Amino acid sequence: MSKLTLISFALCPFVQRAVIALKEKNVPFDVVYIDLANKPQWFLDISPLGKVPVLKVPRDRQEDAVVFESAVILEYLEETAPGVKLHPADPLERAQHRAWIEYGSAVLGDLYRFGSAKTATDLDGARQTLLQKFTRLEQTVVGPFFAGEKFSYVDAVFAPAFRQLDAVETVTDTGLLDAFPKVSDWRKALAARPSVKEAVPADFVDLYLLRLRGHEALVLKAAA
Template sequence: MSSLTLISHLLCPYVQRAAIALAEKGVPFEKIYIDLKAKPDWFLKISPLGKVPLLMVPQAHGSEAILFESSVIAEYIDESQPGPRLHPDDALTRARHRGFMEYGSSILADIWGLETTRDATVFEEKRKALIDKFGRVEDVLGDGPYFAGSKFSLVDAVFAPVFRYFDTFDEITDLGIFASYPKISAWRKALAARPSVQEAVTPGYRQLLREFLKKYDAYMLTLAS
C-alpha cells in the first residue's frame, strides 16, 4: 500500500498540525502543495469545504479515502498509526485537550486579524485579545516542557504553528504578547526545538509570511524598527 498524502498550502497552520502529528508518529507521507487562490479542479472535487489540509488514505484496489479538517486528521493519525499516543488515554483529560485544540483555532482567528488588518485600532484590538487568550493558557500550564508536562500531545501540535507566526512577527516589531507569560515562553521555545515542528514547513516559510504581510499592506509592517 502506498503512503499517505497530505494536501497542503505553504503557509497554512492547519496543515502543519497534521504534518507534525505524522512526523511524531514516524509515518512516511507525501506532501502536495496547492495554490488556494487558484484551486485545481481535482482538489475541489475531493474537498467538501474547499480547504486544506486533506489527507488521502490509500484503500484496497487503488482507491483512496479523503479526510478533511485538521483535528479530525490528527486524531485519525494518532488512532490508526503505530508510535507514541498523542492523545491522553483518560477520557476526561482527552476531552480537555480537545477543548484546547479548539481554543488554539480561536487564537489563529485573532492572528489572522492581526496580520491582515491595515487599521491601527483593529490591530490593537487583536493584539489585546491575543494577550488575554494566551493569559488563559498560561494559567493552565504546568512545569512543561509541553502542554501536558513531559509528554508531547496533539495540543502541542496545534500550538506549535501558532507560535511559529511570532518568530516572524518578532523580527518586525515587539508585540509584547508573551512579556508576562514565562510558562508560555518556555513552551514556545521547547516546541520550536522539536524536529517535527521544524520540518512541518518549507525553509522559505518566514520569507513567504513576510510577502503575505506585504500583500495585505499589513499595519504591522508600519511598526518595523
C-alpha cells in the first residue's frame, strides 16, 4: 500500500480512530493538521462535508483518491491494509461490533454534552445518560478489551472517548466509572495500548482542557 495522508484536527476523536487503526495495522502514513475554525480552501475542496478525518490515497498516474468519514475509513483499511484484522471474521459478530461502534459514537456525543454543559441541569442530564450507557457496557465488555484478548475496531472507537474522560480527570474527579469495574479496567487497558498513546499530540490534555474552559464547562468549575 502506498503511503497515505490523514487530514486531522488535534482534538478530534474520530481522527484518533483512524490513527489507531493505521498504527495497529502498521500502515505508513503522514498526518496533516488543520484548524477547523479556519479551514483552508484546499481542504474544503476535497472534503465534501468539511469534516475530519479525510484520508488521501495515492493512485498511479491519477489524482489522489479521497475517503471521508471515520467509519468508512476504518472499513477501507480493513479491506485493503495487510496484517492484523480488527473486525471479527464471523459475519454476525462483525455486525454486532459495527453496532457497538455506533454506540461508541453516541457515547462521544454524550461526553461532548457533559464537557460543554454550563448549567447544573445540563451537566446532571449528561451524567445520567452516560451512566446508563456505561451500565450497558459493564454488562457487555469481556476484558481486557471489548471482546476479550483481541484488540478490535470497537476498542479503537472507545479509546478516544475514554481519553477525553482521562483528560478531565487530571483536574477533577468525575466519578463516572466508579460503579463500573469492568469498564474501568477496559479503559486502563486501552490507555496502555501503544497505538492509543500515539494517536494524539503530546499536548492533547492541555489542548482539550483549554477547549473546555473556552466553553465555560461546569465540570471544570470545581477545579478552578
